[in-house]
Amino acid sequence: MRRARTSAMRLSALAGVAVLGMVLAGCSGSGGNSSDPQSQNLDGKGPITYVQGKDNSNVVRPLIAKWNKAHPDEKVTFKEQSDQADQQHDDLVQNFQAKNVHYDVVDVDVVWTAEFAAKGWLQPLTGSMAVKNSDLLKPTIATGNYNGTQYAAPQTSDGGLLYYRTDLVKTAPTSWDDMMKDCTIAKQAGIGCYAGQFAQYEGLTVNTAEAINTAGGTIVAKNGKTPTVNSPESKVGLQRLVDGFKDGNIPADAITYQEEQGRQAFEAGKLMFLRNWAYVYNLAKTDGSSVVKDKFAIAPLPGNGDGQPGASSLGGHNAAISVYSKHKQTAHDFVEFLQSKETQKFFLTQGSLAPVIGSLYTEPDLVKQFGFLPTLKKSIESAVPRPVSPFYPAVTKAIQDNSYAALKGDKTVDQALKDMSDAISAADTGS
Amino acid sequence: MSTETATPLSSKRPAPRASLKKRQHGQVRTALWLILPTMALLAVVIGYPIVSAVVMSFQKDAGLDPATGMFVQGGFAGFQNYTHWLFQQCTSASGTVACPPGSLGAQFWNAVGVTFLFTVVTVVLETVFGFWMAIIMNRAFKGRGIVRAAILVPWAIPTAVTAKLWYFIFATTGIANAILHVNVLWVSGEWSSRWAIIIADTWKTTPFMALLILAGLQLIPDEVNEAAKMDGASTVQRFWRVTIPLVKPALMVAVLFRVLDALRIYDLPAILTSGGGGSGNATTTLSILVVDQIRQGPNSASALSTITFLIIFLVAFIFVRFLGANVVRTQESQQKGTL
Numbered sequence: 112m113r114r115a116r117t118s119a120m121r122l123s124a125l126a127g128v129a130v131l132g133m134v135l136a137g138c139s140g141s142g143g144n145s146s147d148p149q150s151q152n153l154d155g156k157g158p159i160t161y162v163q164g165k166d167n168s169n170v171v172r173p174l175i176a177k178w179n180k181a182h183p184d185e186k187v188t189f190k191e192q193s194d195q196a197d198q199q200h201d202d203l204v205q206n207f208q209a210k211n212v213h214y215d216v217v218d219v220d221v222v223w224t225a226e227f228a229a230k231g232w233l234q235p236l237t238g239s240m241a242v243k244n245s246d247l248l249k250p251t252i253a254t255g256n257y258n259g260t261q262y263a264a265p266q267t268s269d270g271g272l273l274y275y276r277t278d279l280v281k282t283a284p285t286s287w288d289d290m291m292k293d294c295t296i297a298k299q300a301g302i303g304c305y306a307g308q309f310a311q312y313e314g315l316t317v318n319t320a321e322a323i324n325t326a327g328g329t330i331v332a333k334n335g336k337t338p339t340v341n342s343p344e345s346k347v348g349l350q351r352l353v354d355g356f357k358d359g360n361i362p363a364d365a366i367t368y369q370e371e372q373g374r375q376a377f378e379a380g381k382l383m384f385l386r387n388w389a390y391v392y393n394l395a396k397t398d399g400s401s402v403v404k405d406k407f408a409i410a411p412l413p414g415n416g417d418g419q420p421g422a423s424s425l426g427g428h429n430a431a432i433s434v435y436s437k438h439k440q441t442a443h444d445f446v447e448f449l450q451s452k453e454t455q456k457f458f459l460t461q462g463s464l465a466p467v468i469g470s471l472y473t474e475p476d477l478v479k480q481f482g483f484l485p486t487l488k489k490s491i492e493s494a495v496p497r498p499v500s501p502f503y504p505a506v507t508k509a510i511q512d513n514s515y516a517a518l519k520g521d522k523t524v525d526q527a528l529k530d531m532s533d534a535i536s537a538a539d540t541g542s
Numbered sequence: 543m544s545t546e547t548a549t550p551l552s553s554k555r556p557a558p559r560a561s562l563k564k565r566q567h568g569q570v571r572t573a574l575w576l577i578l579p580t581m582a583l584l585a586v587v588i589g590y591p592i593v594s595a596v597v598m599s600f601q602k603d604a605g606l607d608p609a610t611g612m613f614v615q616g617g618f619a620g621f622q623n624y625t626h627w628l629f630q631q632c633t634s635a636s637g638t639v640a641c642p643p644g645s646l647g648a649q650f651w652n653a654v655g656v657t658f659l660f661t662v663v664t665v666v667l668e669t670v671f672g673f674w675m676a677i678i679m680n681r682a683f684k685g686r687g688i689v690r691a692a693i694l695v696p697w698a699i700p701t702a703v704t705a706k707l708w709y710f711i712f713a714t715t716g717i718a719n720a721i722l723h724v725n726v727l728w729v730s731g732e733w734s735s736r737w738a739i740i741i742a743d744t745w746k747t748t749p750f751m752a753l754l755i756l757a758g759l760q761l762i763p764d765e766v767n768e769a770a771k772m773d774g775a776s777t778v779q780r781f782w783r784v785t786i787p788l789v790k791p792a793l794m795v796a797v798l799f800r801v802l803d804a805l806r807i808y809d810l811p812a813i814l815t816s817g818g819g820g821s822g823n824a825t826t827t828l829s830i831l832v833v834d835q836i837r838q839g840p841n842s843a844s845a846l847s848t849i850t851f852l853i854i855f856l857v858a859f860i861f862v863r864f865l866g867a868n869v870v871r872t873q874e875s876q877q878k879g880t881l
Contacts, residue, residue: 230612231613505645512643519730
């Protein structure tokens with residue numbers, strides 16, 4: 112048995128290595144700015160690289176081909192990452208830490224912008240780097256703003272919509288309370304009334320933030336750090352969701368719902384109201400399994416009762432320029448190209464990505480093809496970005512865990528908001 | 543010695559002996575050179591990561607400079623990262639406080655408890671079922687090959703796929719609820735989510751246990767059992783007095799392997815329940831906590847992974863030192879034929 116003994120030892124050593132190896136993969140010291148790369152290479156022109164996650168609907172390659180044709184001396188190379196958000200994030204972190212000069216223009220999820228900006232990796236879009244575009248939807252600009260400085264330019268967006276059954280309710284409710292009143296209709300029809308994304312994941316942060324923002328509350332202050340969530344307004348917002356579960360207006364299953372489960376339930380006719388993103392619209396109209404094809408419509412999220420629509424959270428991505436880039440002028444021009452009307456239209460028609468340019472939402476031929484556009488515009492116009500914080504992973508966890516506990520009735524709303532606030536405040540130390 | 547040197551016949555002897563010594567010496571040196579690449583490799587792939595992680599665990603994570611809103615290096619932390627986990631202390635604006643719910647720091651002891659719960663329950667279940675399967679597989683009957691292959695199927699499926707399969711089985715509208723005629727929200731309840739993990743893990747790794755036990759069973763000569771039968775031992779007596787002692791060495795190794803494996807369980811709960819359930823962390827194991835922490839602060843994550851490593855190492859040590867000593871004795875007495 113001696114052999115077994117040594118192999119057991121070896122195994123335990125290996126187990127240790129495996130655990131430690133995981134850690135190593137995620138870190139190698141954080142970057143500082145030694146010689147202020149922010150002021151260098153501002154007028155550099157030449158070939159650059161554009162970094163983005165997997166280009167599933169093949170929109171980036173044709174765009175780059177078009178750019179390269181017009182700019183033979185400033186060619187753009189496409190560096191395609193995986194299609195997993197976490198992997199994209201970690202790939203960017205590693206390359207920024209290595210000060211890779213070939214990651215010129217990067218595509219960042221709206222919730223990563225503050226972290227990268229605070230690490231000093233993103234070129235402030237000020238002075239000659241400013242990206243001028245008067246046609247942008249306002250809330251999308253805020254997602255790229257950290258501590259009063261613009262670090263990233265909105266590239267694609269997305270907002271929440273209320274899907275409702277036109278055969279059961281004549282007009283969409285404009286406030287949360289009206290929607291809850293309509294729930295008697297759903298009860299008579301024997302189906303669930305309302306659902307969003309309430310499983311414990313990023314979707315719950317989105318839904319909680321929407322409830323809180325709609326009621327007039329906020330989660331963090333402008334500095335991205337000080338928690339402001341423990342307020343009477345936030346309490347009203349979170350209480351609405353908690354009561355929804357308590358009354359059965361939100362079916363108990365919904366605590367396990369991500370986007371897809373909600374969509375499937377709605378398409379199967381089991382829900383009267385659904386909060387989801389714009390992608391559901393065309394699917395619910397065309398899916399073979401959808402029994403509600405001609406029986407639903409969309410509206411902005413229900414509001415606070417003052418006639419205004421609810422405050423949606425924002426999805427989407429921003430384009431940012433690396434401070435380590437050697438050709439920032441070209442990078443800047445390319446970002447403007449990504450934001451141009453023509454490109455944005457191409458994003459929409461080829462990739463079904465919601466544009467950041469307001470005027471596209473009202474073009475008749477586009478509206479015909481994408482019926483959700485006018486409503487989506489209203490949703491984005493009144494949207495509030497998710498907390499712009501350099502500690503976003505900790506902030507979103509603080510929101511998810513405590514909101515989830517409140518929805519399940521394990522915690523009072525007051526306690527949940529207090530814990531949420533404390534946990535956000537403890538996030539600052541990074542530990 | 544003196545007589546030897548006196549006899550002229552033996553005067554030739556020292557020469558070959560010296561060359562033997564020399565040869566042995568040379569062999570040792572050659573052996574050293576031969577091991578050297580392995581040692582160098584081990585230093586790089588095992589030594590460096592461990593040392594580097596330990597060094598990192600004594601550094602503070604980067605924090606925000608309130609004036610500029612930019613991250614600055616944290617500096618030396620002492621044991622702060624360790625006390626952060628072990629005593630669940632967080633620093634906030636108002637100094638050191640107990641980590642509030644919703645921060646990773648508040649989850650350490652919960653994660654330790656969950657990890658050990660999974661380990662104990664799954665290993666016990668797997669040992670019992672594994673033994674049963676091994677006894678079946680050990681019998682000679684028609685179609686034994688097919689049964690053996692069938693039992694091994696769950697082990698052959700990648701864990702990620704297993705986790706997804708059980709995720710669908712345990713969905714609200716899944717087959718588990720349909721067959722049991724209940725409406726349990728498996729992945730969101732506190733204990734139901736833990737049972738979901740335990741069931742899926744037992745289903746998946748029992749074959750591994752069965753295979754190792756089967757190897758042990760096959761080493762038992764038929765004569766021993768037959769002799770016991772002749773002596774009038776009942777089936778139960780033969781199982782406890784003959785089979786168990788003889789299969790024990792193989793069994794202990796199998797249990798050790800499974801315990802170490804279960805202590806670092808990550809993929810199954812990560813995919814099946816995302817570490818959720820209950821108030822949100824009913825199935826968060828230590829490894830899940832480490833991975834969550836990496837994105838929030840790698841140095842603190844290093845401290846956590848060092849703690850995890852020490853826990854696993856301690857368990858392995860206890861196993862080998864105390865239970866393993868037994869294993870060796872069993873085998874020695876077996877060889878001497880005193881058993």
